[in-house]
Amino acid sequence: MNYWFLMTGASVALVGAFFHGVVGQKIYMGNINKSELEALTKSLSLVSWHIFTIFLIVSAITLVSVAYFPFFRIAAYPIILANMLGAILFVFLGLGKHNALLSLPGAYLMIATALLGGLGVYL
Secondary structure (H helix, E strand, C coil): CCHHHHHHHHHHHHHHHHHHHHHHHHHHHHHHHHCCCCHHHHHHHHHHHHHHHHHHHHHHHHHHHHHHCHHHHHHHHHHHHHHHHHHHHHHHHHHCCCHHHHHCCHHHHHHHHHHHHHHHHHC
């Protein structure tokens, strides 16, 4: 176990959650609210947006918990895997018809969290 890798991974996730939840929401929902989408679609879009924010917060809390209580290390594995798969999804879609995804921080945030969490658990 490496405390500093785990805490750095948690910090990346927490800072990402703040920017995603506050700054990102203003930009994203500003665009969504200007669109002609139905009200229900706009509401579901907001919920979907913040599910990722919640995921980042849960990632941070989990990595901090494992850093302080190493016997909980098994809790880090789903967080590491989910972040890795999320990053792969961003890249896979970004290399396809959704090139704009590669310019967003999501993939980089998720790969950093997964990598730092993995290093923290294995070193």
